[in-house]
Amino acid sequence: MKAIVMNLAIAASLGSVAVAQPHRHGHHVHQKRDNLHLEQRDVVTTYVPATVTQYVLGDQQVSPEEAQAGLDKGLYVVIGETTPSFTTPPAPAFTSTSSKEDGVFIEKVASTSSSPPTTSSSSTPTPSTTSTPVPTTTSTSEATQSTSYPSSGGATGIDADFPDGELDCTTFPSDYGAVALDYLGLGGWSGLQYTPNYNLLDLAISFIETGVDKPTGQKGFYSYACPAGYVKSQWPSSQGNTGQSIGGLYCNSKGKLELTRGDVSKKLCEKGIQGITIKNKMSSRTSVCRTDYPGTENMVIPIDATPGSSSDLANVASNSYYVWQGKATTLQYYVNKKGVSAEKGCRWVCDEDPKGCGNWAPVNIGVGESSDGTTYLSIFPNSAVSTATLDFNIDISGDASLDCYYHVGEGFAVSSDGCTTGIPSGGSVTITFSD
Incomplete structure (x- = not known):
């Protein structure tokens, strides 16, 4: 029997302001054996601090530690996340005074019915070690040296039109703005979703295999990273039939890379909404990692915050960037x-x-x-899965409507659940990391 471990973390809204958390965030991992459909589960409205996470192994709930142990032993592999759920709440009034009201995170999902992205609705193939989803570990030999990734505008050809249908699928398009993530072992790509049965008329994709190695030209969708402050502009209108997001260029049956939103943009990367900068005032580096969304939704899109550096934090218009089944989505980052x-x-x-x-x-x-x-803009503890404590301060300064920070030994502004602030259109803020 195939075992499924599902980490279900629900995006939320915070009190009368807003938690700018993205799509409902939850990773899936599964055992490298047979296939088993997840039964339908109804979810009702609940009121909880931060996010709610549930790990399900088969039909039993397991602890995050047990799930991690399976990952570490190679028994499970990551296969993406759950579908997005985000509603933009009303804006707070922008005044010079700050408020520290306690907030409540709200979860509301009517129902979910999900099967592994590697499972076809018409047939049930047995995955092999070469077609299982994104690996959870990478050998140390893949990246022996640290690389500082391009800041805003630093990638070659960021403004160049992509030659639709001309490049081989085995060629990573670094000359057109994409940033190669060689440390993942995927040929530079941030995620691979093979769809051998897909055709352009499909409204939904029922069979998806997530690649674990450098691609050799398999049909499917090849996702990529962009420089800090930029987001990818390519994803198909078709998505997974059980709600999986899919993103990137399409590798066609001829082994050539195609644009998936060529009618909207001929470029691979588009500049996000400006106005948010990360500044590292520490003597140590750290990293901030965005989920690859739409796509496999692994947290692999990097900002390498070296000492003294400043980097743009990508921001998007939630209602007009990637919209999942009519729902607005946002961006989420992990701070190491x-x-x-x-x-x-x-x-x-x-x-x-x-x-x-x-x-x-x-x-x-x-x-x-x-x-x-x-x-x-919100900062909040990753309490859904982690008990770790951040060892440096985070402060938001500039055109922010409310105080929002994390201080070592003190915690977050507002409450232990985190804090959220608003930035008016055209405003700017700096997120400062300090000792």
Whole structure:
């Protein structure tokens, strides 16, 4: 019997302001054996601190520690996350006074019925070790040196049009703005979703295999990272038939890479909404890792915050960027501890500190712009899966409506559940990391 471990973390809204958390965030991992459909489960509205996480192994709930042990032993592999759920709340009034009201996170999902992305609705293939989803570990030989990833505008060809249908699928498009993540062992790609049965008329994709090695030209969708401050502009209108997000360029039957939103943009990367900067004032580096969304949704899109550096934090208009079944989505970042580089920390399992970085990083940042032009920016503990404590301060300064910070020994502004602030249209803030 195939075992499924599902980490279900629900995005939420915070009191009368907003938690700028993204899509409902939850990773799936599964055992490398037979297949088994997950039974339908009804979910009702609940009121909880931060996020709710449930790990399900078969039909039994297991602890995060047990799930991690299975990952560490190679019994499970990551296969993406659950579907998005986000509603933009009304904007708070922008005044010079600050409020520290206690907040309540709200979860509301009508129902879920999910099967592994590697399972076809018409047939049930047995996955092999070469077609199982994204690996949770990467050998240390893949990245022996730390790399500082391009800051805003630093990638080659960021403004160049992509040659649709001309490049081989075995060629990573670094000349067109994409940033190669060689440490993942996927040929530079941030995620691979093979869809051998897909055709352009499909409204939903029923069979998805998540690649674990460098691709050799398999049909499917090849996702990629962009420089800090940029987001990818390519994803198909078709998505998984059980709600999986899919993103990137399409490798067609001729072994050539195609644009998936060529009618919208001929470029691979688009500049996010400007106005949020991360500044590292520490003597140590750290890393901030965004989920690859839409796509496999692993937290692999890196910002390598070296000492003294400043990097743009990508932000998007929630209602007009990637919209999942009519629902607005936002961006989520994982903040690692001091000394954790992007190559070590921007992956599911982080060898540097298995219970304190990667998926278990201590703090999350959520961001998204609402329809009225207000950006909601939140920092909050990754309490859904992690008990780790961040070892440096985070302060938000600038055109922020409310105080929002994390201080070592003190915790978060507002409450232990985190804090959220608003940025008016055209405003700017700096997120400062300090000792």
